[in-house]
Amino acid sequence: MKFTDHLWAEALPVYTKIQAHPFNQELMAGTLPVEKFKFYIRQDSLYLAEFSKALAVTGTHAGTSQELLDFLQFAQNAILVERALHESYFKEYHIDHQAGMAPGCFAYTHYLLATSTFESYEVAVAALLPCFWIYKKVGDYIYQRQTKPNPYQNWINTYAGESFANSVQKALNTCDRLADQASEITRKQMTEAYVTASRLEYVFWDSAYKLEKWPV
């Protein structure tokens, strides 16, 4: 059994809730209120700026030049490819560029930044994996069942697309390779990091659906 199969099984209850979350169900049906999507896109643009830094920092801890290049490429894609998608929505929906991070986005980005900076390379790779793998799974799930025409088609196509799939496969291979050479303690820490980041993916979608604000 691959280590990533074990990770998938560990966080399956979280993934099942993500898939069933009304944000994703309504996005799939094309009925998600545009206010919620706008909130999500603004938060996601803030997220991607920090996510790309976490990817680049993780790359500096890589054991091989190829993995450093892979992580720098992931960081570049997070900024350029995903930002292009966002910019089209910013224009279409006149999204507010000023809104700051909601608590869900703050928690997730700061978890990734802290993990990539202070934890081992192995643990950082596991913490970053849900950002790839869960989006791929959600993208494919929605793509196969979506209502057409769908106002969120570009978003769906990005995460169900081949280019994103290639990045996901690279991230999975790296995680499996590292886990094969890691101690039991490190594998446990990797599992914890993967489950925590999966939970934070849920929190992020839930935050958008609730148009989350700081309580104080």
Ligand SMILES: Cc1ncc(CN)c(N)n1
């Ligand atoms: C919150 C979140 N997680 C993951 C992804 C996909 N890189 C994203 N755009 N936003």
